[in-house]
Every structure is written in C-alpha cells, then in structure tokens.
Amino acid sequence: MKGLAGGFPLRCCIALAALAMNALALNLFVVPSTGSYPSYGGFAAALAAALAYAALLAVAVRRPDALLRPSVPWAGLALFCAGSALVAAGYRGESTAASLAGWLLAMLATAWLAVLAGLVLARLSPRPAFAAVPAAYASVYVAASVLMPFVESLRAARLALLALYVLTFLVAFACTVRPGLSALAAFADQGGSGGATRSAKAAGSSPARAEAGGPPKAVLFAVLLALGLASGYTAFVVYGSRESAGVSFVAMAAAMLAVIAASRFSRGRTDVVFHFGLLLVLAGLLVVPFVAQTSSGERVALIHVSNTLLAAGSECFAMLVWIVLAARVARRPAEALVLQAGGRLAVALGMLGGLVLGTVASSFSAVSPLVPDAVAVAFAFALVAYALVGLRRFSFEDALSGGEGVPQAAAPERDAAAEVSAAAAGVAAAEGAAGAASAATAPMAEASPGDGTRAAVERSCGALARKGGLTGRETEILAMLARGRSAPFIAQELVISPNTVKTHVKHIYAKLGAHSQQEIIDLVDGQCAAE
Incomplete structure (x- = not known):
C-alpha cells in the first residue's frame, strides 16, 4: 500500500473516513424522533460495541490464529448485513430484542474492521500515518456539511441514515480487507504467536528489549478509558434532550483543519491533538450552564455552539485513539491484536460509562433543572484535574515514540x-x-x-x-x-x-x-x- 515507504496513504485515508462517517451516521440514527438520547437503541449500540471488542480481545488472547483465516472478513460482512437487517426490523416493529441482537452482530463486524484498519495504519511510516487520520476526519465533516442537511430533509431521514451507515461500512470494507489481512499476517510473522520472542532470543537480545517502548498496557488502557468516558458523556450532551440544535459540520471541519495546521508547527503533534480536543470539550461544557439562563432564541444558539464544541473535541479524542494505538502496535508487533482490541474495548467501556453518567444526571433534572448543568461543570473540572494530575507525567508523544510517563523498569542485564x-x-x-x-x-x-x-x-x-x-x-x-x-x-x-x-x-x-x-x-x- 502506498504510504509504507512514506507517501500519503490515500486508500487508508478513505477507509478511516468511511469508518468515521459510519460512526456519525450511527450517532444520528440512534437518536429517536421523540424523547431523550440515548434511547434503548443508543444504549444497545454502545453495549454491543463493548461486547464486540471484548469478544475480539478474548479471541486475540486465546486463539489469535483463528483470525488469520481469509474467511473471517467475509463472515463479518455477512454478520453486518444480517445485523443491519435486524436493526431495521427492530426499529420498524419497536422490538428491543431484535435491535440489540442486530447491533451486536453489526458491531462485531465493525469492530473487526476497525481492528484491521488500525493494523494497516500501524504498518505505515509515522509521518503519513499521522497525516492520514486528521485528513480523513476533516474530509468527513466537509462532506457531512453538504450531505447531512440533505439526508435530514428527506421524508425517510432515518432510513436514509441507516442506508448511509451500511454504505460507509461497505466502502471501509472494500478499502481495508486486503491490506488488513496482509498487515495481520505480517504482525503474526513478527511475533503474534511468539515469533518476536523467539527472534529476540535467536538474536541474543531479551524480549523486553525487542518489545520496548511506550507506557504499560494498563496505563495506556486507563488513558483510553478516560478518553472514551469524555466522548460518551459529550455524546449524551450533544444528542440529548436540551432542545438540541444539532452541530455545525462546517465548524467541525474547520476544527479538524486547525488540528492539522497546529500539529505541523509542533514537535509534540499528538499532544497538540489531545490538548486541542480537551480545550474544545471544556469550552463546550462550560457553555452548558448558560443555556438555562437565556431566552429561547439565544438558547438555541448557545446549544448549537456547545454541541459543536463538544462534538469537535470528541472527534479529536477519536483521532488520538487511532494514532496512539497504531504507534503502539508498530513498536510492539507481538501484541498487535491484543493492543488494538484491548484499546478499543477500553474506549467502548468508557463511552458506555459516559452515556450512563449523562443519563443519571439527566434523570435528576426532575428534582432540579440545575443538576445536569452542575454535573457538566463538575465533569469539566474532573477533566482538568485528570489532565493536570493524572496525566502530569504522561505524554502521548512519548507513547508514540516509545517513552513512558513514568521511569522505565530496568531491562535484563547483559554481559x-x-x-x-x-x-x-x-x-x-x-x-x-x-x-x-x-x-x-x-x-x-x-x-x-x-x-x-x-x-x-x-x-x-x-x-x-x-x-x-x-x-x-x-x-x-x-x-x-x-x-x-x-x-x-x-x-x-x-x-x-x-x-x-x-x-x-x-x-x-x-x-x-x-x-x-x-x-x-x-x-x-x-x-x-x-x-
């Protein structure tokens, strides 16, 4: 694939853009026509994603060779088609069981495709790999600024969103499967089944040296869980029942382009993505308390601003997950599947927790309308505290280049x-x-x-x-x-x-x-x- 030697990886960029548009279509689809988000559909999709990544992680740990079979992606495609059909039937018949089963089948396939795309990204040289992710997200929101207003104006808008969800999956599937299987085989040869350890011993060096680089998996997964929690809570706020005014896709595209521009002038490019996303989320959360104190016209405008800031910040976190996991896999090929599936599981669990937090806060609005606003401010404070204290010695740039946020353990002594x-x-x-x-x-x-x-x-x-x-x-x-x-x-x-x-x-x-x-x-x- 172009990009392995340093060129811009167009095919990989298209696959990432299709997966990002797939996630956007999913978020818009699960919003019910009436009532607050997340409905059972929103929770079903989030829960199914967590279960899907947990299943992938279990297979990656116990039977990684099973995922090397060429038939696996095609089985995933069949699962996605069957799941999408079940989702459509469940929504039409208002069947919670059918919708949950459908989301689980569809998410199994989507999770597998995301893992393959992450492996492809990990095989690229660092510069084009970093460039592909923000470029993909920027193109998504440029396209969404034109496409989404048209889709939402259709009579069968939700059916059109479901069709877009299926179409984007198929595009990602077409762009990812072949290079993904090639990447999976390459990582397996480098040590997915113990090859890296054997190669290291044969070369006279220790496994720790062969796989050195980056913070411990527990630290990395904890950081990804926190990012997922922030994304899940912001998803609830953006698609919540605050007389939602939607988001400005043009502004989100501008935010992605700003990330690209800022990262080009900084040595710590991934830290720029994190800090940019953190600032956007904080700004969006701090606007929330002012919504209840304004008139109806200003209220809609403030909601629109808040939603756009929160959504753009959440997408920065999504970009960061792609970049950090790919870099980690590139440095630890022996753990490629475990890192991708485990990291994605941490994010999915965080998002599910964020949805639960938002729902619980919203449920107390009947007691006092100030409770959701107070929770938003508290969540903003918690994010700042986590960034300043919890991540004081953690650097995403170090995670990419192989450093740690804490001093490394001593390597086994050689002669x-x-x-x-x-x-x-x-x-x-x-x-x-x-x-x-x-x-x-x-x-x-x-x-x-x-x-x-x-x-x-x-x-x-x-x-x-x-x-x-x-x-x-x-x-x-x-x-x-x-x-x-x-x-x-x-x-x-x-x-x-x-x-x-x-x-x-x-x-x-x-x-x-x-x-x-x-x-x-x-x-x-x-x-x-x-x-």
Missing part, C-alpha cells in the same frame, strides 16, 4: 563486555569508521559509571528521574548518557532525529542541574554509591 562492544559498534556506525577503532578500545569506565552493573545504573537513573521529574523518554536517554552513549548513537538506537536528542538532553541537564555528560555520569555514579 558487560558485550554491552561495551555494542556501544562501540553503535558509535562507529553513527560517527564513521575513523572513530570505530578508538570506540572499540575504550575502557569500560567510559561506558558505565563506576563498576556498577547495567541494572544498578538503571535503578540509579530511575531514582534521579523521579527526583528531577523526567519524562519516560528523558529517563531512557539519561540511562544511555550514563553509559557513555553519544548523541548520534542515541538517535540511531531510538529511531529519532539528532535534534530531538539534543532537545531531550537539554531538558535533562536543566532538570538535574548538570552541564555536561560527565556531570551526568558523576550524578549516576554518586546515586549508585548511595544505594
């Missing part, structure tokens, strides 16, 4: 002489053959402070990192500096640019009060002695 030889070889490759001889004959003291083992150095670096408030990536580079690694070697080893290494080193020096690499080595040596 010290082999470690020095590897360092010498790395320096020689980075700095040329002229430095190879001197690097190969460098004394062990230059590669490691004192006579401590690598594990002791890692522990000391972790202690210093906690004292100085270093990020995960900075902690990783600190350990390499302490072992005498050069900047070119670090850049080559971590697959990042030399300028990025220089920036991290500058931050490390500032936080630890050092002015040279020798001072860093002395600090680590002193910490080793203290321990």
